[in-house]
Amino acid sequence: MPGVTLEARELSKWFGSRTAVDSVSFTVHEGEVIGLLGPNGAGKTTTIRMLSTVLAPTGGDFAVAGVPSSRPADIRARIGVLPESAGYPPHQTGLEYLMYHGRLFGLSRDEARQTAVRLLAQVGLADRAQTRIATYSRGMRQRLGIARALVNNPSVMFLDEPTLGLDPAGQREILTLVRTIAEARGTTVVLSTHTLPEVEQVCSAVLIMNEGKVVVSGSVAEVTSTEAASRQSGRLRVPPDQVARASEVLQRLPGVSVEVSKDVVTVTSADGMNNLVSAVLDAGITLLSFEVDGARLSDAFLAMTRGGTS
Ligand SMILES: Nc1ncnc2c1ncn2[C@@H]1O[C@H](COP(=O)(O)OP(=O)(O)OP(=O)(O)O)[C@@H](O)[C@H]1O
Ligand SMILES: [Mg+2]
Numbered sequence: 001m002p003g004v005t006l007e008a009r010e011l012s013k014w015f016g017s018r019t020a021v022d023s024v025s026f027t028v029h030e031g032e033v034i035g036l037l038g039p040n041g042a043g044k045t046t047t048i049r050m051l052s053t054v055l056a057p058t059g060g061d062f063a064v065a066g067v068p069s070s071r072p073a074d075i076r077a078r079i080g081v082l083p084e085s086a087g088y089p090p091h092q093t094g095l096e097y098l099m100y101h102g103r104l105f106g107l108s109r110d111e112a113r114q115t116a117v118r119l120l121a122q123v124g125l126a127d128r129a130q131t132r133i134a135t136y137s138r139g140m141r142q143r144l145g146i147a148r149a150l151v152n153n154p155s156v157m158f159l160d161e162p163t164l165g166l167d168p169a170g171q172r173e174i175l176t177l178v179r180t181i182a183e184a185r186g187t188t189v190v191l192s193t194h195t196l197p198e199v200e201q202v203c204s205a206v207l208i209m210n211e212g213k214v215v216v217s218g219s220v221a222e223v224t225s226t227e228a229a230s231r232q233s234g235r236l237r238v239p240p241d242q243v244a245r246a247s248e249v250l251q252r253l254p255g256v257s258v259e260v261s262k263d264v265v266t267v268t269s270a271d272g273m274n275n276l277v278s279a280v281l282d283a284g285i286t287l288l289s290f291e292v293d294g295a296r297l298s299d300a301f302l303a304m305t306r307g308g309t310s
Pocket of ligand 1: 015018019020021039040041042043044045046047084194
């Protein structure tokens with residue numbers, strides 16, 4: 001089992017009387033890509049800002065790459081950050097920008113140049129190294145920001161909504177890049193997002209946040225399967241005079257719970273929907289319509305961030 005690179009213990013942040021992050025605890029292992037998933041205002045950015053030592057926590061503590069939160073300068077030396085809204089000096093070229101940041105981390109001029117050239121190639125900007133950032137597209141700027149976050153060869157990288165505002169091709173490029181970085185360099189990546197497919201595509205673990213709290217955490221596979229087991233649900237519509245009979249037939253099946261309202265029978269089943277449909281049809285009931293809820297991480301996300309109502 002790879003070592004722990006990130007640990008948060010009851011991390012909290014209040015802004016005045018508003019709680020932005022409420023006693024969040026989690027552990028991330030080396031080389032993992034963890035998705036911080038949640039709707040607007042969930043506390044993702046605040047969590048990242050605390051872990052990257054931009055904001056001091058109101059409560060709790062954390063460690064990054066084995067360095068405790070009481071040594072923020074040492075943490076900063078070991079992390080790379082792509083902030084939620086990064087600004088870039090428009091008049092610098094990509095090369096100048098990265099060299100400047102390399103120099104800030106104590107690299108010699110030559111080292112800074114070599115690092116910049118290598119990183120520009122890695123993020124697919126080699127051919128734009130000598131053009132001004134003002135001419136870069138949004139996707140190119142995001143890739144430049146990721147290159148900047150890699151300048152100090154970090155153990156942990158924080159990317160706050162790296163694909164926000166990008167078209168599907170641009171999003172794919174960023175996600176592929178993130179995966180490559182995690183695999184090739186063994187960098188641990190914390191990526192915040194409010195879109196689910198992104199988590200399913202690149203993350204190995206997920207932390208779903210809502211209103212400052214962690215509502216679910218685990219490996220993506222775990223979260224998906226927990227949810228699949230508990231939330232396979234669907235709605236069957238039958239003629240009103242057959243509702244009672246349909247409900248009776250369905251209730252006899254193992255692991256199935258049934259709710260009835262007018263002509264709709266809502267069922268929740270632990271193992272799939274197919275046997276439900278055949279049971280209803282076998283009983284000679286007319287099935288007017290049948291809808292299954294998408295039984296994926298998306299359901300878990302929606303169910304949990306709506307305060308459990310579904
Ligand atoms: N500097 C601040 N002062 C006051 N309140 C803040 C500050 N920063 C964040 N908040 C509040 O903390 C809560 C969490 O905000 P945060 O930016 O962490 O959410 P988020 O999950 O990143 O949302 P988004 O998806 O919109 O980026 C929100 O209610 C927000 O208004
Ligand atoms: Mg945010």
